[in-house]
Amino acid sequence: MFGVSACIAALGVVVPVLFVPPGADPGHDNHPAAQALRAHPQVADATVRRPAQGPPVAYAVLHDSLGPSGQELMGLLRRSLAPEAVPATVTLLDALPRTAAGPPDHARLPGPSTPSTPTGPRAEAVMESFTALLGLPSSPDDDFFALGGHSLKAVQLAERLRAELGLPLTGLDVLQARTPRALTALLDERAARQSAAKAASKSAPRSRDIRPGTVLVTGATGGVGAFVVRELAAQGRPVLALARPESAHLIATEGVDVIEGDLSDLAGLRNAVAQADAVVHAACTFTRHDVDLAAMETMVDAWRRGPFVFVSSVDAYGHPDTDRVAEESPPHAPVSPYGRAKLDCEALLLRAAGTEGRGGASAVRSPIVWGAHDRLREQLRWGAIGTLYQAAREGRPIELPRPGTGGHPWYGVAWVHAAALARAVAECLDRPVHGVANAAGGHVSWHDLAHDLTELHGTRSDFSETGTTPRDLDHRWHYDSTRLARPLRARQGEDRRTVLAEMIAGMTPGTD
Structure with missing residues (x-):
């Protein structure tokens, strides 16, 4: 279903197509990078030069000297454009040289025709x-x-x-x-x-004394883990966040202590669990299932007190033969390798719960997670629904399965806001479900999602329905989420359109 390993596997062959808005002024520089730079509120003008050899080079003029650097603008372009549209550099100028007719005079632009190695x-x-x-x-x-x-x-x-x-x-x-x-x-x-x-x-060094009630959070630099850390810190719970040494600086903040390590460092995992009074396991390699299983086995073995919450996935259900999936329904073949690893990790945890001083356990199965975080934005662009997202962004025709195809009345996707998922995880620390709980915040049909994406991007994709079901759109399940219904209830700003708008805005220069 939506395992990242399965989703990423198709991405190596995805080549985005550049979209140029119809009716664009031919006398203006319509290269996507130039358009994106001019859309930045602190950029007064921009152009892109296309040398005979090598990648394009961008030039920008700021409204004032307090604006972003060329490197910052490059970072924004990398997050908002198709890879082949990203220039090699962005050079800041006081003004663009222009021809007598008005357009930028590329022959008078400074710098070499191709960027240096x-x-x-x-x-x-x-x-x-x-x-x-x-x-x-x-x-x-x-x-x-x-x-x-x-x-x-x-x-x-x-x-x-x-x-x-x-x-x-x-x-x-x-x-x-x-x-x-x-x-x-x-x-x-x-x-x-x-x-x-x-x-x-x-x-400003901070103490690393472990405080009573400390919750260990793995995956704290990821999209889900970051929201979990934020929720726990807001509740006043002491947090011990596991992070790789190169990423530790991303999460060190007031109320959050960092312990260095990752899923392949089993000794470090054992030490981290031993220091905590509760565990939230939100980390996953996505592709190295043997590492995920060994990590869970080590953590469960070291776990001796308090509750343990595992952020799992609806992939563990496989392909149910019904259109509505109740919590704790048995898996139905085929189950992806990613989903099988989740099932195995859940089994390790739930068998150990309540023994040798251990507290209650919760396996929280989530669908696609949306939220204003760079890792979640990357999943939206390139993950499970990346093909649909890219088609909507580029204004390409979109073919959707017709309701009723294959005897299924609905085709679409379950999703959850990362903040709601974090609240559900925190709830499980106080009231473990002692089993499996679903964490679907909502469901959206492919047609409605495609409409949202094209409208938010300002594109005009043509939609058509077909009696066949493309593999990446062969999803038709609604997931009951009764056990965690209260924390999953949407708060202001957590509706589908708002969170999609926030995610897309964060990929656009000048808005993140």
Whole structure:
């Protein structure tokens, strides 16, 4: 169903198509990067030069000197544009040189016709990793996927660079920053943020004394974990967040202590669980199921007091033969490897609950999670519904299964707001469900979701219905969520349209 391993697997062949709005002024620079820069409230004007060889180069003029840097604008472009539309650089100018007729005079723009080759240890590591994983030399502007890369290799590339450079990086990052140049720039940006955060933490050191009632949260730098940490901190609960060393600076805040480690560090996991009075396990490798299982086994073995909440997935149900799925329904084949790993982890936890001083256990099965967080935005763009999202963003025709196809009255997707999921998880710490609970906040048909996405993007996709069901749209289940109905009840600003608008706005220059 919506396991990330299955969803990412198809992404290596997705090549987004650039969308140019109909009726655009041909006398103006209509390159998507130029349009995106001009949409930024602090940018007065922008243009993009397309050299004969190499990637495009962007130039921007700010309204005043207090605006964003060129590197900050590059980061916004990487998050909002298709990879092939992202320029190599953004150069800030006091004004754009213009021809007598008015358009920008590209011949008078400063700088070389092609950007210089990235240098330094991060650039060298990226180039070496490209070559090692792809088996052939690459240039700074070669596309990882055009050279034969795929989703699994993207994960391997991210893991290799993360270990070598000590910087946060995921396979989803590689899907967006596909070239050595773009990936090096992204790593440079994260290195600068990491350095600044470490400098700030040295000037204001905090105690690492474990406080009574401390809740250990794994996956705290991910989309779900970040909302869980925020909810627990707002309730005044002491939080111990597990994070890799390269990501620890992202979550160090008042009321939250950080312990370094990850799912493959079993000794570190055992130590972290031993220090806590409750556990929320929200981390997952998504693709390395043996690591996920070993981590859960270690955590359960070290667990000796308090409640334990595991953020699982509706993928554990497999493909039910009914259209409405009750909580704790048995799995129905086929079950994806991701869903099978969730089932196995749940079984380890629920068998141990209540023994040897352990408290109650809850397996909270969530569908797609939406919320204003970069990791969740990446899932919206490239994950389970990424194909639909990209088609809506680019204004391409969209084919949807007709209701009644295959005997099923409805086709669509279950979803939950990350804040509501976090409240449900916190509720389970006080009142464990002693079993499985669903955490679906709502359900939306494919037609309504496609309409929302095109309207929020301002595109005009043509919708059509078909009697066949595309594989990535073959979802027709409603999930009952009675056990956690109270915390899942939507609050102001948590309706579907609002959260989608927030997520899409966060991918647009000038709004995040």
